[in-house]
Amino acid sequence: xxxxxxxxxxxxxxxxxxxxxxxxxxxxxxxxxxxxxxxxxxxxxxxxxxxxxxxxxxxxxxxxxxxxxxxxxxxxxxxxxxxxxxxxxxxxxxxxxxxxxxxxxxxxxxxxxxxxxxxxxxxxxxxxxxxxxxxxxxxxxxxxxxxxxxxxxxxxxxxxxxxxxxxxxxxxxxxxxxxxxxxxxxxxxxxxxxxxxxxxxxxxxxxxxxxxxxxxxxxxxxxxxxxxxxx
Amino acid sequence: xxxxxxxxxxxxxxxxxxxxxxxxxxxxxxxxxxxxxxxxxxxxxxxxxxxxxxxxxxxxxxxxxxxxxxxxxxxxxxxxxxxxxxxxxxxxxxxxxxxxxxxxxxxxxxxxxxxxxxxxxxxxxxxxxxxxxxxxxxxxxxxxxxxxxxxxxxxxxxxxxxxxxxxxxxxxxxxxxxxxxxxxxxxxxxxxxxxxxxxxxxxxxxxxxxxxxxxxx
Numbered sequence: 001x002x003x004x005x006x007x008x009x010x011x012x013x014x015x016x017x018x019x020x021x022x023x024x025x026x027x028x029x030x031x032x033x034x035x036x037x038x039x040x041x042x043x044x045x046x047x048x049x050x051x052x053x054x055x056x057x058x059x060x061x062x063x064x065x066x067x068x069x070x071x072x073x074x075x076x077x078x079x080x081x082x083x084x085x086x087x088x089x090x091x092x093x094x095x096x097x098x099x100x101x102x103x104x105x106x107x108x109x110x111x112x113x114x115x116x117x118x119x120x121x122x123x124x125x126x127x128x129x130x131x132x133x134x135x136x137x138x139x140x141x142x143x144x145x146x147x148x149x150x151x152x153x154x155x156x157x158x159x160x161x162x163x164x165x166x167x168x169x170x171x172x173x174x175x176x177x178x179x180x181x182x183x184x185x186x187x188x189x190x191x192x193x194x195x196x197x198x199x200x201x202x203x204x205x206x207x208x209x210x211x212x213x214x215x216x217x218x219x220x221x222x223x224x225x226x227x228x229x230x231x
Numbered sequence: 232x233x234x235x236x237x238x239x240x241x242x243x244x245x246x247x248x249x250x251x252x253x254x255x256x257x258x259x260x261x262x263x264x265x266x267x268x269x270x271x272x273x274x275x276x277x278x279x280x281x282x283x284x285x286x287x288x289x290x291x292x293x294x295x296x297x298x299x300x301x302x303x304x305x306x307x308x309x310x311x312x313x314x315x316x317x318x319x320x321x322x323x324x325x326x327x328x329x330x331x332x333x334x335x336x337x338x339x340x341x342x343x344x345x346x347x348x349x350x351x352x353x354x355x356x357x358x359x360x361x362x363x364x365x366x367x368x369x370x371x372x373x374x375x376x377x378x379x380x381x382x383x384x385x386x387x388x389x390x391x392x393x394x395x396x397x398x399x400x401x402x403x404x405x406x407x408x409x410x411x412x413x414x415x416x417x418x419x420x421x422x423x424x425x426x427x428x429x430x431x432x433x434x435x436x437x438x439x440x441x442x443x444x445x446x447x448x
Contacts, residue, residue, distance in 0.1 A: 090372045093317060147309045148302075153376045 018056030235275035284383030
């Protein structure tokens with residue numbers, strides 16, 4: 001990964017661009033986890049106003065990488081193995097429950113269309129689109145639980161997953177080039193769910209989510225070995 | 232000066248006591264006068280209660296005490312089934328401390344049920360028992376989610392308890408249901424615990440649906 005200053009700001013909105021840039025900085029280990037994000041130094045570094053920095057940080061806070069601490073301002077949140085473990089177990093449980101529901105034709109249609117968008121995103125090779133389409137597909141699966149509140153719960157979890165998935169994509173050089181097997185995995189999962197083969201669906205989903213978890217775990221361990229110890 | 236939290240606390244108590252039954256309108260002006268505070272304070276208190284799911288807020292018409300639609304009842308019971316099955320399934324690997332919490336919550340619930348069946352305290356004790364069952368899953372995210380729906384569940388439980396008192400269902404009957412769950416969990420028998428949880432929820436849901444899903448009537 002090159003110097004963060006070399007990354008051009010060329011996203012839809014300034015706020016999103018700033019948030020992305022700060023996220024890349026965090027992922028490349030600057031500033032370290034647990035260190036405050038100083039508005040003034042970030043503004044100087046990125047050549048933008050403090051106001052834009054503040055809005056970018058606020059956007060980040062809604063997912064994971066930054067968290068607000070009284071008297072310290074925003075602090076880079078340490079991704080811990082424990083936290084990732086809880087997050088993964090929670091999504092695994094919700095998705096496995098959902099995979100055991102036989103979908104109605106309308107639900108099948110929604111899941112297949114989410115899959116089509118996931119497939120289309122992978123050819124775009126844009127990290128943000130891939131991550132968004134991926135989460136939308138998993139949300140369509142969890143919607144099978146047919147519960148407003150559980151769906152809302154998974155939406156909150158998705159926000160946190162968005163951070164980890166983005167980390168995975170940035171860190172893994174081969175991530176975007178090795179999209180085909182992942183799309184194929186999703187295809188098998190969707191086919192099993194919509195075909196009412198719930199035992200296959202559960203097995204495939206478990207494999208998919210476990211694999212994802214282990215990859216993220218590796219990245220966190222690697223990162224923490226050259227930055228800060230795990231909490 | 233009275234804070235929005237104070238006002239919310241007092242209103243919550245009155246709602247859970249069923250002194251303000253479901254669908255009772257809550258008017259900012261009248262409440263401000265009653266509590267001797269500003270309308271702004273009342274508005275903030277109502278926002279807090281709304282977030283807990285204790286109110287129904289209709290734009291331009293103001294707030295009223297929450298009335299559950301049949302869909303709400305169905306969804307809340309579905310959530311409970313999913314969460315408590317999850318917790319019950321984990322009883323084999325739960326810590327001694329977690330199981331002690333279940334036992335403690337059960338004992339407290341039994342005492343309150345015997346002495347004060349028709350009270351908010353009983354409904355809260357019931358909800359807390361089920362929170363300790365969910366907590367067996369050992370997931371901070373799950374506990375956080377449970378707490379976000381805990382108050383609306385408590386109100387639903389409260390309405391059921393009122394009905395149990397009306398139809399003269401003795402408290403030891405209610406306690407026996409919970410004891411079955413508690414015993415299976417303490418003996419670390421996940422299958423029996425899951426069954427006990429599902430039976431308990433199914434019988435409550437059936438009664439709630441019979442009540443028309445519109446509590447307080």
